[in-house]
Amino acid sequence: MIDVAVLISGSGTNLQALIDNCARDDFPARIVLVISNNPDAKGLERAEKAGIPTKVINHRDYPDQETYDDQLDEALNECGAKLICLAGFMRILDARFVNRWRNRMLNIHPSLLPSFKGLHTHERAIEAGVRFTGCTVHFVNPELDDGPIITQAVVAINPDEGADSLAERILSQEHIIYPQALKLVAEGRVRVVGNKVTIRDADYENLMCVNPKAE
Ligand code: GAR
Numbered sequence: 001m002i003d004v005a006v007l008i009s010g011s012g013t014n015l016q017a018l019i020d021n022c023a024r025d026d027f028p029a030r031i032v033l034v035i036s037n038n039p040d041a042k043g044l045e046r047a048e049k050a051g052i053p054t055k056v057i058n059h060r061d062y063p064d065q066e067t068y069d070d071q072l073d074e075a076l077n078e079c080g081a082k083l084i085c086l087a088g089f090m091r092i093l094d095a096r097f098v099n100r101w102r103n104r105m106l107n108i109h110p111s112l113l114p115s116f117k118g119l120h121t122h123e124r125a126i127e128a129g130v131r132f133t134g135c136t137v138h139f140v141n142p143e144l145d146d147g148p149i150i151t152q153a154v155v156a157i158n159p160d161e162g163a164d165s166l167a168e169r170i171l172s173q174e175h176i177i178y179p180q181a182l183k184l185v186a187e188g189r190v191r192v193v194g195n196k197v198t199i200r201d202a203d204y205e206n207l208m209c210v211n212p213k214a215e
Contacts, residue, residue, distance in 0.1 A: 002186040005033040005081035007072075007089035012043020013171060014087035014108055014178050019050045021179035028186040033079040035072065037091050053079070059091055069097040085182060086140065095142035103148075103192050105140040106185065108178050110170050112136060112152055117145035122163040122170070132156055133166070135174045137181035139192060148197045150181040150190060151207060180207060 004022075006015050015034065022030050034047035039056045047054045055075055062068035072093075076084065086107040098105065111121040113136040116128075125133040134154040141147035153173035157166060184190050189200040199207075 002029045002083055003032045003079070003081050004029045004083045004085055004182065004186075005035060005076050005079060006031055006047075006085045006087050008034060008036050008041050008043040008087050009038045009090040010041055010043065010088045012041060012046045012087065014174055015043045016046050017175035017179055018085060018087065018182060019046065019052070021183070023050075027179075027183065029083070029182055032081055033075065035075060037089070043088070065092075065094045066096070069094050073097060073100065083182075083185065085178070087178070092144065093140070098140055098142045101140070103139050106137055106150065106178075106181060107140045107145070107147070108135060108137050108174050109145050110135050110167065110174065112154065113138060113145060113149060122166045126157060126161065126163060126166065130157065133170065135170050135177060137177055139197070148192045148195055150184065150197050150199075151177040153177045 006018060008015050019031060021027050031052050034043065034052055034054045036044050036054070036056050037059045039058060044054050044056070057068070057071050057075060059068050062071060082104065084101055084105040086105065109121070111125060112132070112134045115130070116124050116133070122133070132154050134152055136149055137151045138149045139147040153176065155166070155170050155173055184199055191198050191200070
């Protein structure tokens with residue numbers, strides 16, 4: 001059983017997917033702390049409802065990035081977390097912090113990385129005219145939305161589809177691949193070689209989510 005901290009900023013639907021999966025007897029991870037930089041994040045209520053300790057560490061209360069990240073680090077060490085899951089945590093972390101947690105910090109991003117890093121991914125994917133987009137779980141590198149890829153799901157963009165509909169369909173895939181990725185890492189089956197991940201005994205057929213049509 002591996003202890004995980006989840007960092008959020010908003011609604012926390014990915015957090016909910018992680019909470020639900022961690023509640024299963026056979027799941028190899030448990031959430032020991034949820035940290036939000038935003039005191040109004042709905043995800044905090046989700047954690048409280050599940051009986052998980054929460055902490056607000058508001059970036060506005062700290063003079064600079066380094067002091068903020070040190071505070072995060074202290075809370076993470078105190079709760080004994082061995083892994084971090086960023087789940088809609090909308091703050092950039094400094095390289096010192098990221099390097100300290102290298103290959104122990106996961107992030108989910110709503111695009112098929114390395115395409116469409118940053119914000120407004122769905123609008124940009126539609127604007128670019130790509131036929132497929134999706135979501136990615138990866139280990140976090142100091143560069144924004146970068147690092148070895150663990151799992152991805154592919155979602156087709158339907159003709160005339162708007163960003164809200166696309167975001168919703170991608171989000172439902174995020175809820176599948178994030179717990180999958182966490183499980184693989186927690187089971188010790190994920191190895192990083194250079195900038196690539198290899199997965200021991202991977203069942204790729206079930207691991208890769210491809211959703212060519214709207215549900
Ligand atoms: C998710 O779509 C996640 O992929 C995205 O924020 C949303 C959070 O939703 N993260 C990023 O864009 C990070 N670059 P949630 O709070 O409901 O999980």
